[in-house]
Amino acid sequence: xxxxxxxxxxxxxxxxxxxxxxxxxxxxxxxxxxxxxxxxxxxxxxxxxxxxxxxxxxxxxxxxxxxxxxxxxxxxxxxxxxxxxxxxxxxxxxxxxxxxxxxxxxxxxxxxxx
Amino acid sequence: xxxxxxxxxxxxxxxxxxxxxxxxxxxxxxxxxxxxxxxxxxxxxxxxxxxxxxxxxxxxxxxxxxxxxxxxxxxxxxxxxxxxxxxxxxxxxxxxxxxxxxxxxxxxxxxxxx
Numbered sequence: 157x158x159x160x161x162x163x164x165x166x167x168x169x170x171x172x173x174x175x176x177x178x179x180x181x182x183x184x185x186x187x188x189x190x191x192x193x194x195x196x197x198x199x200x201x202x203x204x205x206x207x208x209x210x211x212x213x214x215x216x217x218x219x220x221x222x223x224x225x226x227x228x229x230x231x232x233x234x235x236x237x238x239x240x241x242x243x244x245x246x247x248x249x250x251x252x253x254x255x256x257x258x259x260x261x262x263x264x265x266x267x268x269x270x
Numbered sequence: 271x272x273x274x275x276x277x278x279x280x281x282x283x284x285x286x287x288x289x290x291x292x293x294x295x296x297x298x299x300x301x302x303x304x305x306x307x308x309x310x311x312x313x314x315x316x317x318x319x320x321x322x323x324x325x326x327x328x329x330x331x332x333x334x335x336x337x338x339x340x341x342x343x344x345x346x347x348x349x350x351x352x353x354x355x356x357x358x359x360x361x362x363x364x365x366x367x368x369x370x371x372x373x374x375x376x377x378x379x380x381x382x383x384x
Contacts, residue, residue, distance in 0.1 A: 259372060261306075261314040263312055264312075
């Protein structure tokens with residue numbers, strides 16, 4: 157869905173490197189999320205943001221940080237990447253109020269840490 | 271704490287046959303339940319949701335889900351499977367503690383055999 161875009165789509169990096177994954181949305185939603193997907197584990201929430209000034213840790217935030225640069229942009233950083241952060245990362249958005257339950261996902265970023 | 275379980279990692283069904291993808295939930299109070307689908311190299315797409323009301327919920331692409339409170343289940347169904355339905359399916363439950371985030375199951379890979 158082009159409404160939520162993620163860059164890069166694929167990234168291979170080395171242990172210890174700093175990595176930033178970017179997410180942009182044109183849906184006008186206030187809420188944005190970062191998840192990681194691992195085989196057999198489903199999706200797990202890393203961070204979420206209800207607006208530019210409201211950022212919250214999710215289930216597995218250790219080793220990650222985020223920045224909400226604008227309503228439309230939400231970046232995920234790995235300060236010092238390690239191999240067990242190899243995963244598929246998804247950004248998602250949702251509206252506020254009655255629409256908060258339906259989330260719209262980007263295409264994902266496949267990250268490999270060697 | 272809210273959670274969902276998808277007991278089957280893989281479901282195979284012949285094209286034209288009915289399909290069922292199982293999901294059970296653990297929630298205090300009334301649950302808000304969802305199904306999402308992930309096609310290869312794509313992000314998750316919303317299929318349907320149960321908030322309240324009729325126990326049979328209809329969604330996109332001919333899918334429906336049946337909410338069963340006594341069995342704490344929310345199984346996804348389709349009367350006649352298509353090869354194009356082959357994908358990864360995720361059940362999710364909404365957090366009711368304030369953040370309204372979604373907790374996803376581990377996913378079930380559906381393969382429709384021609």
